[in-house]
Amino acid sequence: MSPMQNDSMIEVNCYYITDYETTKKPYENHYLHSKIKTVVKSENVISQR
Numbered sequence: 001m002s003p004m005q006n007d008s009m010i011e012v013n014c015y016y017i018t019d020y021e022t023t024k025k026p027y028e029n030h031y032l033h034s035k036i037k038t039v040v041k042s043e044n045v046i047s048q049r
Helices: none
Strands: 007-021 035-045
Touching: none
Parallel strands: none
Antiparallel strands: 007 035
16 A cells, blocks of 8 residues: 555445344454345545545
8 A cells, every 4th residue: 555646536346234133142242243234336535645
């Protein structure tokens, strides 16, 4: 990775979580998730220095 020299608009793939299941009780103070569903969308993002 390297820093961008100028402000730029770039196309990126964004992953969004649309659904999931979680445990009813925590394990070591964390709730575990399963059956995670995602969708991917291409978006234009402005990168600023």
